[in-house]
Amino acid sequence: MERHLTLEESYGYDRKTLEYIRKAAAHGLYEIRGMGAKRKLPNFDDLVFLGASMSRYALEGYREKCVTRTLLGTRFAKKPVELEIPITIAGMSFGALSANVKEALGRAATEVGTSTTTGDGGMTQEERQSSKTLIYQCLPSRYGFNPDDVRRADAIEVVIGQGAKPGGGGMLLGQKVSARVAGMRTLPAGVDQRSACRHPDWTGPDDLAIKIQELREMTDWEKPIYVKVGATRTFNDVKLAVHSGADVVVVDGMQGGTAATQTCFIEHIGIPTLAALRQAVEALEDLDMKGKVQLIISGGIRSGPDVAKALAMGADAVAIGQGVMIALGCNGDTYRQNGQNISAVADYNALGAAPGYCHHCHTGQCPVGITTQDEILEQRLEPAIGAKRLKNYLKTLNMELTTIARACGKQNVHHLEREDLAALTLEAAAMANVPLAGTNWVPGRTGGI
Amino acid sequence: MENLTFDLSETPVNTLNHYLHHEAPKGGARKIIVTHPDGAHNIAVGLDCPVEVEILGHVGYYAGGMNKAARIVIEGSAGTGVGENMMSGTVHVRGFASNGAGASAHGGLLIIDGDAGLRCGISLKGGDIVVGGSVGSFSAFMAQAGRMVICGDAGDALGDSLYEAVLYVKGNIKSLGADARIEPLADADIAAVSNLLQQAGMDHAPRDFKRVASKRELYHWNADANQEY
Numbered sequence: 001m002e003r004h005l006t007l008e009e010s011y012g013y014d015r016k017t018l019e020y021i022r023k024a025a026a027h028g029l030y031e032i033r034g035m036g037a038k039r040k041l042p043n044f045d046d047l048v049f050l051g052a053s054m055s056r057y058a059l060e061g062y063r064e065k066c067v068t069r070t071l072l073g074t075r076f077a078k079k080p081v082e083l084e085i086p087i088t089i090a091g092m093s094f095g096a097l098s099a100n101v102k103e104a105l106g107r108a109a110t111e112v113g114t115s116t117t118t119g120d121g122g123m124t125q126e127e128r129q130s131s132k133t134l135i136y137q138c139l140p141s142r143y144g145f146n147p148d149d150v151r152r153a154d155a156i157e158v159v160i161g162q163g164a165k166p167g168g169g170g171m172l173l174g175q176k177v178s179a180r181v182a183g184m185r186t187l188p189a190g191v192d193q194r195s196a197c198r199h200p201d202w203t204g205p206d207d208l209a210i211k212i213q214e215l216r217e218m219t220d221w222e223k224p225i226y227v228k229v230g231a232t233r234t235f236n237d238v239k240l241a242v243h244s245g246a247d248v249v250v251v252d253g254m255q256g257g258t259a260a261t262q263t264c265f266i267e268h269i270g271i272p273t274l275a276a277l278r279q280a281v282e283a284l285e286d287l288d289m290k291g292k293v294q295l296i297i298s299g300g301i302r303s304g305p306d307v308a309k310a311l312a313m314g315a316d317a318v319a320i321g322q323g324v325m326i327a328l329g330c331n332g333d334t335y336r337q338n339g340q341n342i343s344a345v346a347d348y349n350a351l352g353a354a355p356g357y358c359h360h361c362h363t364g365q366c367p368v369g370i371t372t373q374d375e376i377l378e379q380r381l382e383p384a385i386g387a388k389r390l391k392n393y394l395k396t397l398n399m400e401l402t403t404i405a406r407a408c409g410k411q412n413v414h415h416l417e418r419e420d421l422a423a424l425t426l427e428a429a430a431m432a433n434v435p436l437a438g439t440n441w442v443p444g445r446t447g448g449i
Numbered sequence: 450m451e452n453l454t455f456d457l458s459e460t461p462v463n464t465l466n467h468y469l470h471h472e473a474p475k476g477g478a479r480k481i482i483v484t485h486p487d488g489a490h491n492i493a494v495g496l497d498c499p500v501e502v503e504i505l506g507h508v509g510y511y512a513g514g515m516n517k518a519a520r521i522v523i524e525g526s527a528g529t530g531v532g533e534n535m536m537s538g539t540v541h542v543r544g545f546a547s548n549g550a551g552a553s554a555h556g557g558l559l560i561i562d563g564d565a566g567l568r569c570g571i572s573l574k575g576g577d578i579v580v581g582g583s584v585g586s587f588s589a590f591m592a593q594a595g596r597m598v599i600c601g602d603a604g605d606a607l608g609d610s611l612y613e614a615v616l617y618v619k620g621n622i623k624s625l626g627a628d629a630r631i632e633p634l635a636d637a638d639i640a641a642v643s644n645l646l647q648q649a650g651m652d653h654a655p656r657d658f659k660r661v662a663s664k665r666e667l668y669h670w671n672a673d674a675n676q677e678y
Contacts, residue, residue, distance in 0.1 A: 148517075214514050
């Protein structure tokens with residue numbers, strides 16, 4: 001009698017879950033990895049633009065101007081940050097990234113007229129010199145934080161949290177804590193660095209208001225102060241950030257990346273960028289601070305359409321981390337060195353990964369030389385090549401953004417509005433507060449079809 | 450010009466700080482005297498020259514924050530974060546200090562004649578702190594480098610997750626934090642405590658202090674260290 005295999009996979013205990021349980025049983029430690037949430041989430045792909053036709057007047061795509069200039073920090077700062085495009089580079093540390101990469105980010109940002117941002121671990125000479133506009137993060141760890149760099153910065157970003165790990169501190173495993181990184185952070189070289197999750201000298205929004213005032217006093221009220229939050233209770237958090245005196249609020253959704261953190265953080269803490277952006281905008285509107293306090297949204301912004309949709313929903317600018325890394329060559333199957341394309345596949349495989357699937361930033365063994373402190377590996381990303389790729393990426397995003405804005409009849413990308421959008425799914429309609437396409441129905445709001 | 454006085458009952462803190470940032474480095478006044486601080490926040494923050502500042506009264510948050518080179522004396526008590534993130538110079542509190550005194554200080558010397566509140570020396574990165582009285586719980590949490598001399602008692606979880614900072618305590622320690630331990634005093638410790646007490650103008654026998662430093666068992670991931678992180 002012929003025997004048949006019965007391969008009925010359990011929905012609750014699928015192969016991924018079985019693997020998780022086996023790993024936990026084998027190691028007794030949670031998994032740590034880089035990048036952002038990999039689960040399917042409602043995102044900007046679930047929205048579409050309602051281009052101009054009879055009821056709206058389109059602009060000529062190649063002839064008529066479309067303004068992209070972006071001003072950040074107009075509330076209190078004497079010297080707001082002025083950018084050519086509303087697409088900024090998110091905070092990523094020297095330590096997580098190599099010095100070459102930080103230099104490449106600065107060069108590209110400067111060429112396209114936008115800002116780049118430091119990260120946990122302080123400011124490097126390379127990034128200050130290469131970045132015309134550099135945002136200096138003030139993080140709970142205060143690694144490398146010092147008054148000279150506060151004065152050298154163009155704006156200060158007080159980081160409360162990060163979309164990949166709201167409520168958690170930074171992490172840099174020992175392989176990446178090189179002598180230079182350790183020196184900047186005042187840590188023994190090679191330690192598994194786990195940063196604090198709370199600031200050492202303030203504990204709530206009333207304290208933060210005084211802390212922000214200290215930073216303003218230090219800099220004679222010249223520099224904009226940003227406050228960055230990971231997306232959770234975003235409506236309240238944005239209100240509290242405004243109450244604390246922020247010039248700019250940065251909201252990082254759960255698709256936001258990290259160089260290293262627990263997988264349980266990445267996949268299970270925080271809310272999607274789409275939902276966070278809607279709440280952030282509503283908070284500003286509720287306070288009548290829309291346009292007075294600027295909003296930067298980050299977490300899974302990948303393309304020009306994503307940027308345009310974020311602006312239409314009410315953001316003043318976006319910040320990009322993972323997209324920037326991928327533009328540099330992250331997850332590519334080759335790297336370019338000394339004029340040659342060289343395969344990195346074997347090095348991915350050695351990490352147990354493959355091009356397109358890698359999230360092993362935490363190991364410091366980046367096959368394409370981006371998330372590493374290894375002297376040999378970091379040579380795989382030459383600053384000039386990285387800067388050129390990133391400049392092209394940012395230019396493309398900006399071209400797509402203006403193309404969409406013109407199609408919607410806008411002479412200024414900041415004139416894109418929620419009314420220009422429709423949602424393709426119920427989830428996106430509810431989260432983004434945008435009507436389901438073909439209706440005027442927003443789930444959760446009163447009103448008919 | 451000998452001394453210059455700023456009366457904060459008439460002059461905003463901003464004016465004082467602006468003077469200290471832009472005029473004080475040029476010389477001129479030997480000492481800046483601040484009267485009627487009345488708990489104002491952010492007095493004398495971000496100084497970057499060897500000016501002497503004397504504040505006659507109590508101050509609010511972050512007095513002397515991010516100090517470089519200046520000598521700041523507070524003839525009263527200080528609010529949260531006094532001398533936070535200082536790089537060099539001296540901040541001397543004649544009274545008591547609230548929470549987070551000397552937080553993340555990279556250098557310089559913070560002297561507190563009285564007691565200090567919670568989290569004194571949290572995230573310390575190289576500065577020295579001398580406390581004439583006692584310190585509250587979670588002091589020296591994640592302190593990375595630098596030294597603390599505590600002439601009174603220490604609260605709960607002293608030195609939790611210490612890195613390379615060293616703490617010296619004369620009185621009782623309510624409890625040590627994760628990875629902190631008491632170690633024998635060496636001659637170098639006695640010399641260090643003696644030197645810091647002398648700089649602070651305090652009179653104690655260095656041999657009466659206990660040395661607290663890191664066990665260094667949490668420097669790396671360790672599956673056997675249950676619930677320690």
